[in-house]
Amino acid sequence: MRAKPSRAMLALIFAAGLAAGAASAADAPAAAASQPANAVRPEFATPFNAAQELLKAGKAKESIAKLKEAEAVGNLTPFEAYLVVRVRAPAEYAAGDLASAAKDFDAVLASDKLPAADRPTIMKAQAEILYTDKQYGAAAVAIQHYIDGGGDDAQLRELLPQSYYLAKDWPNAAKAFSTAINAQYAAGQTPPEKTLRLLASAQSQAGDDDGYAKTIERLAVGYPKGEHGREYWTDVIQRASHVEKLSDRVYVDVYRLKAAAFGQVADSERLTYAALAMRAGFPAESKRLLDDGIARKAFAGADAGEAAKLQTQVTRAAAADKSQAAANEASARSAPNGESLVSLGLLSALDGDAAHGVQLIQAGIAKGGLKAPADARLHLGIAQFLAGSHADATKTFESVGATGGVGALAHAWSLLAQSQAHAAAAPVAAAASK
Secondary structure: OOOOOOHHHHHHHHHOOHHHHHHHHHOOOOOHHHOOOOOOOHHHHHHHHHHHHHHHOOOHHHHHHHHHHHHOOOOOOHHHHHHHHHHHHHHHHHHOOHHHHHHHHHHHHHOOOOOHHHHHHHHHHHHHHHHHOOOHHHHHHHHHHHHHOOOOOHHHHHHHHHHHHHOOOHHHHHHHHHHHHHHHHHOOOOOOHHHHHHHHHHHHHHOOHHHHHHHHHHHHHHOOOOOOHHHHHHHHHHHHHOOOOOOHHHHHHHHHHHHHHHOOOOHHHHHHHHHHHHHOOOHHHHHHHHHHHHHOOOOOOHHHHHHHHHHHHHHHHHHHHHHOHHHHHHHHHHOOOOHHHHHHHHHHHHOOOHHHHHHHHHHHHHHOOOOOHHHHHHHHHHHHHHOOOHHHHHHHHHOOOOOHHHHHHHHHHHHHHHHHHHHHHHHHHHHHHO
16 A cells, blocks of 8 residues: 655654744743733743654654643633644644544544645645544545545545545546546546556455456556466456357357457367357358367367368368358359358358458448348457457457347447557557657
């Protein structure tokens, strides 16, 4: 969180400027009727000024003892009583009596003798004392009052959401973290991962599932390669794939998303992915999955036999696709609708020629007559992603416009494209700052 402030420095802040007033008041006429409102009696001024000098010298306990002598004069005027708590509060803080210091600072803030110019400084100190004393709920209230009063200390503002969080006031912690984080994004900055994780935790504790999901997305985009990167992306993909029951035709794109986010799918999912890809008309994609899995002995038991059987089928189908590629493209271009062009475009992108794949899918979308236009735009975005055009891919994914599973999947792909663009920009920004 934050180290506690220097007690000696804080003590000097509040002692400064008081001695002159008390000393000059000691020379004022003793008659109460003729004294100004801020006058003090000589018998009070002597121990009071001595208390301030002791505090400046770092002798907090001795200062408190002298203040007791000043109080013992008796019949204190309102101004004399104010001066006592004004100096005693920082003395108590310096002596380590945080609870008493907090109470006396409350009294100082409640006094009509406190100059308006001094109020922000004392409000700031009171908030820091409460935080240091682990009175987190009270600290949050004090910090909020300070901010509402125009206080602009950046470190204290940073303590506000932390105070709510430590007080387990989850809704207010989430609100305060969100305010700070949104301001950073608006300024073109990526908030620290720790801050985003605290926000996610507060949102989870508060039962704000929508807010939590948004924060996890921000973590996935901003910190995909860190210690928790896989955790974030697992959450994002799981949410996208469970918005509604997806058809096999669309679910294969979930596996493609996993492969893009994690480098490959888990061995336990490899056979299912390969079978779905084959049924969807992408034998070469299926063949790559099986060839790699068999080479690494990823399949065991019955799965090994199924993988070998499927490998024979997809090898034959992939070879046929390759030999007929030119004819298939010519046929697709002369077709009455763009269905075949879109399919061939994704096939080309998955087979390593993403740029050509993008062109074919764009031609298919332009031709029209598509049964599932949203799917076509999703696949255009995937092709652009594979081509390394992450900005274009992001725009395409965001233009899918579908609701339900396809829309959720397009959104997840958009986040992945953004994370890739963010990762690519980070080294450039770091080099520019040197």
